[in-house]
Amino acid sequence: MDDRPEGENPVPQKSAPAPSIAVHDLTKRYGATKSYDAVKAVDGISFTIAPGETAALLGANGAGKTTTIAMLTGLLIPDSGTITVLGEDMARHRYRVLGRINLSSPYIDLPRRLTVEENLAVFARLYGVENISRRIEELAEELNMGNLLRRPSGTLSAGQRSRMALAKALINRPEVLFLDEPTASLDPDTADRIRTYLAAYQARENATIFLASHNMVEVERMCTTVMIMKDGRIERSGSPRQLIEQTGRSTLEEVFLDIVRECAAQ
Amino acid sequence: MTGPPSTSRSNAHFSAGRIGAMVLRYTYILRGSWPRIVELAYWPLMQVVLWGFISKFLATNSSWVAQGAGVLIGAVLLWDVLFRAQLGFSISFLEEMWSRNLANLFVSPLRPYEFVAALTLMSLIRTLIGVVPAAFLAILFYSYSVFDLGLPLVAFFFLLLMMGWAMGLVITALIMRFGLGAESLAWIAIFALAPLSGVFYPVSILPDWLQAVSWALPSTYVFEGMRAVIFDGTVRFDHLLRALALDIVYIAAGGAYFLHIFHVSRRKGLLMGIGE
Numbered sequence: 001m002d003d004r005p006e007g008e009n010p011v012p013q014k015s016a017p018a019p020s021i022a023v024h025d026l027t028k029r030y031g032a033t034k035s036y037d038a039v040k041a042v043d044g045i046s047f048t049i050a051p052g053e054t055a056a057l058l059g060a061n062g063a064g065k066t067t068t069i070a071m072l073t074g075l076l077i078p079d080s081g082t083i084t085v086l087g088e089d090m091a092r093h094r095y096r097v098l099g100r101i102n103l104s105s106p107y108i109d110l111p112r113r114l115t116v117e118e119n120l121a122v123f124a125r126l127y128g129v130e131n132i133s134r135r136i137e138e139l140a141e142e143l144n145m146g147n148l149l150r151r152p153s154g155t156l157s158a159g160q161r162s163r164m165a166l167a168k169a170l171i172n173r174p175e176v177l178f179l180d181e182p183t184a185s186l187d188p189d190t191a192d193r194i195r196t197y198l199a200a201y202q203a204r205e206n207a208t209i210f211l212a213s214h215n216m217v218e219v220e221r222m223c224t225t226v227m228i229m230k231d232g233r234i235e236r237s238g239s240p241r242q243l244i245e246q247t248g249r250s251t252l253e254e255v256f257l258d259i260v261r262e263c264a265a266q
Numbered sequence: 267m268t269g270p271p272s273t274s275r276s277n278a279h280f281s282a283g284r285i286g287a288m289v290l291r292y293t294y295i296l297r298g299s300w301p302r303i304v305e306l307a308y309w310p311l312m313q314v315v316l317w318g319f320i321s322k323f324l325a326t327n328s329s330w331v332a333q334g335a336g337v338l339i340g341a342v343l344l345w346d347v348l349f350r351a352q353l354g355f356s357i358s359f360l361e362e363m364w365s366r367n368l369a370n371l372f373v374s375p376l377r378p379y380e381f382v383a384a385l386t387l388m389s390l391i392r393t394l395i396g397v398v399p400a401a402f403l404a405i406l407f408y409s410y411s412v413f414d415l416g417l418p419l420v421a422f423f424f425l426l427l428m429m430g431w432a433m434g435l436v437i438t439a440l441i442m443r444f445g446l447g448a449e450s451l452a453w454i455a456i457f458a459l460a461p462l463s464g465v466f467y468p469v470s471i472l473p474d475w476l477q478a479v480s481w482a483l484p485s486t487y488v489f490e491g492m493r494a495v496i497f498d499g500t501v502r503f504d505h506l507l508r509a510l511a512l513d514i515v516y517i518a519a520g521g522a523y524f525l526h527i528f529h530v531s532r533r534k535g536l537l538m539g540i541g542e
Contacts, residue, residue: 067535
């Protein structure tokens with residue numbers, strides 16, 4: 001993680017591996033209308049994430065986390081700034097990258113009339129996965145959802161749907177995995193299993209995981225880097241331990257609440 | 267051990283595999299819901315039953331209809347080709363809107379033009395499911411076979427399909443831009459063209475100024491061409507060529523508009539349901 005001052009160009013170090021994600025001066029406004037002014041959802045953020053790192057965006061609702069993830073995955077075009085994922089400029093060459101990344105988000109869903117297996121089979125084909133049935137079996141076993149494969153997605157509980165969404169996000173063995181609130185709908189036991197699985201996946205594949213979360217325990221446990229967003233800007237960043245020590249607080253949650261309440265007071 | 271996706275395959279600019287994946291996705295829906303298959307065939311069947319009996323009545327009371335047996339049934343069947351082609355295209359797109367799946371699709375290597383190709387194939391499949399049973403019903407009930415139109419029928423069919431796809435491109439683009447509030451366009455927009463296309467009457471009965479609009483529609487040439495085959499036994503190749511030329515222009519314009527709106531949607535955050 002490198003949070004340079006705004007306007008400073010990233011200078012790659014000779015010995016450091018190329019970052020999985022490099023963002024420079026990224027800005028996104030949602031357009032003004034007659035009824036309301038433009039909303040600056042993301043305001044000139046810059047950072048880099050190394051391969052194999054787990055990074056988290058923290059922030060109150062509307063801080064810009066989902067907008068940032070949408071831009072990183074190519075779903076949203078920034079107003080300005082640059083995004084490089086796996087060495088490719090997302091503005092010009094995103095199709096060189098999309099087969100190597102994936103996303104799970106509560107803002108999107110999978111077709112409810114299809115069974116879990118059918119959904120996974122469709123996305124396996126879209127990603128060009130070989131030996132599709134084997135890959136689906138692997139994921140079903142790893143995510144403990146073998147008994148769900150034949151069920152229509154619409155009949156699943158919220159927690160089961162989260163696991164299905166995660167299975168879809170892992171179908172292509174992504175090198176960079178974007179997760180928006182990955183364990184929000186899961187009971188503590190299942191959430192813990194998912195975190196353990198993601199850590200094992202990351203270690204096995206040397207994958208980069210970039211997540212947005214409100215769960216401080218999750219972030220403290222999983223992430224090597226945390227960026228706390230407020231009003232579209234990154235207010236603080238560092239490892240969970242660094243943030244706690246810098247602010248003199250005892251938990252990451254206290255650090256987060258300080259920043260959010262400071263925002264509310266202003 | 268399964269390997270990661272082949273980079274060359276996921277980087278390919280055009281992938282039959284990805285188009286096949288999308289067709290498979292829509293086939294799963296059809297296969298898993300028999301009411302949907304019944305619904306596809308239901309309206310064309312009802313149209314044929316209704317217009318078949320009207321034709322029978324008019325055949326004994328109208329010299330124009332009596333000259334060309336089955337002209338109304340043929341018109342109904344061909345009109346349904348246009349309607350089903352447009353609706354089949356739009357409904358497959360709406361499935362993604364209804365299930366909030368667009369972002370999943372477009373964070374994958376699926377290109378927008380591959381998506382359009384899949385919607386087009388599904389439109390063809392849905393149209394065949396809808397219209398073919400109705401065509402056979404017309405033979406059974408009224409001894410009228412639209413297949414008697416011969417080879418021109420194939421041309422009529424594809425010319426109307428192409429027009430339906432052009433309309434589908436514009437309608438889905440509008441739905442992508444304005445959301446499900448524009449969904450009704452998929453159901454009603456085509457009917458605005460029915461009076462102009464001369465489906466059940468010659469274009470010559472329209473006012474002069476409206477005839478100019480009418481001749482800008484590929485469907486007009488198809489229905490005039492159908493009547494030429496039925497009444498005169500002639501194939502109007504000039505009509506077929508003009509319809510084809512118009513279809514190509516409209517599909518190119520519709521495709522460009524779809525891609526433009528796709529870009530606008532990425533700029534405004536519409537694919538993920540965030541933003542404006």
